[in-house]
Amino acid sequence: MHHSFSRRRFAKGMMAGAGAAILGDRAARADDGPTPPPKSRTLCFVGGYTKHGPPGGEGNGEGIAVFEMSDTDGSLTPVSTFTDIASPSFITLSADSRFLYAISEINDFDKDGNGCVTAFAVDRRSGSLSKLNAVSTGGAVPAHLSVHPSGKYVLIANYVGGSVGVVSIKPDGSLGKLTDVVHNSGPRQPSRAADNPQGNFAISDHSGSHVHMVSTDPSGRFVLADDAGLDRVYEWTLDLATGTLHPAQTPYFDMTPGCAPRHFAFNKAGTTMYNLCEQDSKVVVSAFNPKTGMITPRQTVSTVTSHFHGSTLAAEILLSPEGKYVYASNRLGDSLAVFEIGADDTLTLVDEVWMHADYGRAMMFDPSGSYLFCANQRSDAVTCFAVDKNNGKLSFTNHFTPVGSPTTFAFMRTLA
Incomplete structure (x- = not known):
């Protein structure tokens, strides 16, 4: 028996088959549920x-x-590096x-011998940085x-x-613009504290004011600064x-002479x-x-165990995200101190961990609080x-x- 089969009929058959295949693929994907969105990254x-x-x-x-x-x-896997910046020793x-x-x-x-602060726009997906501007x-x-x-100002500690x-x-x-600059002044302090640990030969610069940190209290009502040169905590609104900036009701609090207050939490x-x-x-530890x-001091506790004797300089302090533990780094001791926070907010040293590197400074938790990272300068x-x-x-x-x-960290979760 003879059957005729035209090109047109053949093309129609191919198109019908392809359509059925597409519909079948779509149905299969529908059975698998919607396509999941890309996962965010840290x-x-x-x-x-x-x-x-x-x-x-x-x-x-x-x-x-x-x-x-x-x-x-x-x-940590390298992604990129922004190189057009000089010594970015602290970022946020x-x-x-x-x-x-x-x-x-x-x-x-x-020409006045100042440092600078630089602003970057952050690509929320890749993390790449685009320089906006820099000012004194x-x-x-x-x-x-x-x-x-408030998001309206950057506060800067000029050491x-x-x-x-x-x-x-x-x-x-x-x-x-730079809206204010406040200079601290006070009496000359000793290079070593009255409670300097046994065997500690390290000294801090007390030749004058050396502001090492500036931030607000959690309410944002007060701006506080640790002055490691004058051994004071300054306060403003x-x-x-x-x-x-305007001096607070109590404009400053005197710490132990020579102790060099550096960072607070x-x-x-x-x-x-x-x-x-x-x-x-x-x-x-102080009531605030x-x-x-x-500021009312309540407790003073060492960041090294009683077994350690030698030179050390403390560098960074952090509270755990859950607020149950305090961590402190010791640069010359190459160690991390772990404190448990008691019901009265006082501290008990529960562990001392080797940094596994030299001159550990800054520390920071990842956003989940599962990992603690240390920057080891040397x-x-x-x-x-x-x-x-x-x-903890x-x-x-x-x-x-x-x-x-x-010397410094910042973490973010990318957009999905």
Whole structure:
């Protein structure tokens, strides 16, 4: 039997078959459910000292390095590095992670010998940085900065300049003018504290005012600054309309002469202040009145065990995200102190952990609080520790991330 079969009929059959295949594929995918959105990632920004720094302050860093963190084991994988910046020794993100601000610990930004602060726009998916602008900090060799809770100003601690600078933030995240610079003054202090630990030969610079940290209490009512040169905690209120600082009811609090207060942290309620002193490696626990700013010391505890004797300089202090533990780093002792917070907010040293590297400075938790990272300036490495949230203790993950002269961190979760 003879059958005729035209090209047109053949084409129609092919189209029908293809349509059925497409519908079948769509049906299969429908059975599997909707396509899941891309997963968000954890990015880590690391800054430190570069070749451009003040005399004696040069380092091996290249700028601000961006890494992706493994949520599984805490390891860091390089993503990119922003190199057009000098010695970004402290960085911080805006509350919404859209912008990053970095001080440059230098003394030659302008003819007046000041340092500078740089604003970056952050790509919320890749973490890449786009420089917006840079302005003077109003003092030499800045060491710390923070963003005021209002989002309107950046607060800057000028270490060599002995001052606190206030810089306005524009709606687009870039930096505006320097709205205030406050210089601290006071009597000359000893290079070693009255309670200097046995065998500690390390000294802190007490030649004048050296502001090492500036930030607000949790309520945002007060601006506080640790002055490691004058051994004082200074307090102001900030006029949000003008960006000017005004002395608080108690303008400063005297610490132990020679102790060099360096960094502080608050409990979530803002009623207890934990102040880390550099020279004597002690934490001073104080009651803090969030209405008046009054600081009342309650306890002083060492960041090293009674077994340790030798030189050490404390560097950083952190509270665990759950607010149950306090962590402090010791640079010369190459150790991490773990304190349990009691019901009365006082501290008990429960563990001391080897840093696994040299001259550990800054520390920071990842956003989940599962890992604690340490910046080891002299070892040119970041070390990572897993956190046991049940007892606060740390376990070294054996992850070393090479970074030149690291000193600071910032973490963010990317957009899905």
